[in-house]
Amino acid sequence: MSLDSVEHPASGTADGTPRAGANTLVRMTGSGEPEARIHTAEGPRPTPGKGKVLIEVEAAGVSYAEVQMLQHLHPFPPKFPFVPGYDLVGRIVEVGPGVTGWKSGDRVAAMPRQGAWQRFVELPTTTLAAAPDELDAAVAVALITNGVTAYQMLHRSTHLRPGQTVLVHGASGGVGALLTQLAVHHGLRVIGTASPAKHDTVRDLGAEPLDYRTPDIVAAVRALAPQGVQAVFDHIGGRGLDAAWTMLAPAGTLVSFDSSVAGYRPGQWFRPHVPALRRTVARYFARLLGLTGGRRMSMYYVKPGPNFTTDYAELCRLAAAGVLTPRIAGRHRLAGAATAVRALLDGSSVGKHVLLP
Template sequence: MSLNLPESAAVGARPAEVRQVVLTEALGDPTALKVRTAPMPLARKGRVVVRVEAAGVSYAEVQMLGGLHPFPPKLPYVPGYDLVGEIAEVGPGVTGWSVGDRVAAMPRSGAWQECVEVAASGLAPVPRALDAGEAVALVCNGVTAWQMLHRGAKVRPGETVLVQGASGGVGSVLTRLAVHHGARVIGTASPAKHDQVRAMGAEPVDYRGDLAATVRAVAPDGLDAVFDHIGGKGITTGWRLLARGGRLISFDSSVRGFQSGQWFRPHLPVLRRVAGWTLLRAVGATGGRVAKTYYVRPGDKFRADLAALFDLVAQGVLTPHVDARHRLDRAADAVRALIEGRVVGKQVLVP
């Protein structure tokens, strides 16, 4: 029996309310994350309601918490960039998806709750056998890593690459994928995480101090690709470390040291530098080097690349590292761990 409006499908008893994490103020303090109840969402036209099994915790939430994300939702709102779960309700006009299907979605906000309404067009299938936490570690972070490696930089076996933050959510997947692909990987991390970076098959270097000199000492011929999530002046260091024909991919910017509300300022230096290098490349003044910015997007390529990642997990080639799993009421702990740099892999919320 359907418990939804006409033309929609549902399964089981429909709860009246769901628990959710709400960001109330963008002040940089995780105590601004509150657990509340809200009415159970309804699947509107072209949309579905997903019962969340696991939701990812990412650096985007750290930026949003500090009022430093370039495109923040209006406060108050439910954070949560990506999720894995089961369709509980299908809205009118949705085809190709049914109640009970296991899916991944990347709504960019709203995932930190028990049930969430998302667009059906952005869904991707998830194998039943895959652990929900490991699966969600691949939704945004994994696809970002895959696409930067294979679509953006188009790294070839035997090339030497630098992964900034090799122990992080994106960096750890990118490092494993690049090593599996046959690349030589130099990964930046704090000394306390060097053993974990070595275990992934990479060569760890300390990101503090003179990074350029450290990298040149181990890669004197230069780098074929640099993957940078720091931004700021550090992106210039990565550019100068590139060999002829090298590729730099910037996929984020650090917000450390910026004031709440300076939502776009941390990201401007990267955009300016990439734009400048692109102009120089157009007149043949970069030695074949190229710089790009990257932003993961839903769509057919997203679905295809996520499926490729799931295949690697099924083959035993890739095991996403879940650093910790937290209940919704411990979301602040997960975010605080990211802020303090204590994370290796992915933080996950389990409603």
């Protein structure tokens, strides 16, 4: 297997394997540039406590959340230093006291939101989902946060019928590409926004591309869908939410799943989300009063739980059947974490970056 970045490990043996009883992990030490703030280190290999298991990580996801954490703009900002890593796929290598239903050798997926960027991770069994043996580890990890987010927004936040039209912002991104594939599979017509360089990617996914910098994007969408679209999926937030609302057909849904709008200083982690919160509340009451023509707005945030486990299993089934093909933008060792975060920060890649400890 070829790797996209293979920086020399900061610790462990020559090939990067941790010493016996040791663990290799990545730390984010503060806000700033990835190269200055993301480092590998060695720590003790955990022993699983009651109700927990120790997982040897095969693949851990790199997500936009880590970019936001690095800029101290994430809605749930962690305290530095910490071990990042939203999601992982791996095998149980040790079970703690009181564990039932899981055993050493089981392949699992989890979304701890932090702490996945290590060789060995200790997690409570309540957070685990089964990961099928046949899926490539990088693909299996791309289906966790990105896949479940896409799936639940499409099938739980909205109720769409084949033949309807939707707008997916960032259709070339990790979440957006999976959302587009799922929507096309559901029989929807998809208008997908992306920068012009990525329009071929959007077309390949089965969507009609549109530049998100189009000066009058509402008119451009209306030209493609004169009656409006049945749903808009938006991760940018800010004033764009008003444009998105205007694009909706009667009874349409605006799903806001982040506020990554530019222009905020590191540390202003809550402020980007205020416009989305304010509009969601205002439109909720306007809808109760019958003032929205049946249109509604909701905010989505992925969380573990029974729906997560069920939906992840369905995503794995769709990937095994060839319906979903998550694109892997880069495979890196743990020591290449800063390179992967840099690629997301620069918007220079298409698909999911994964760390393979």
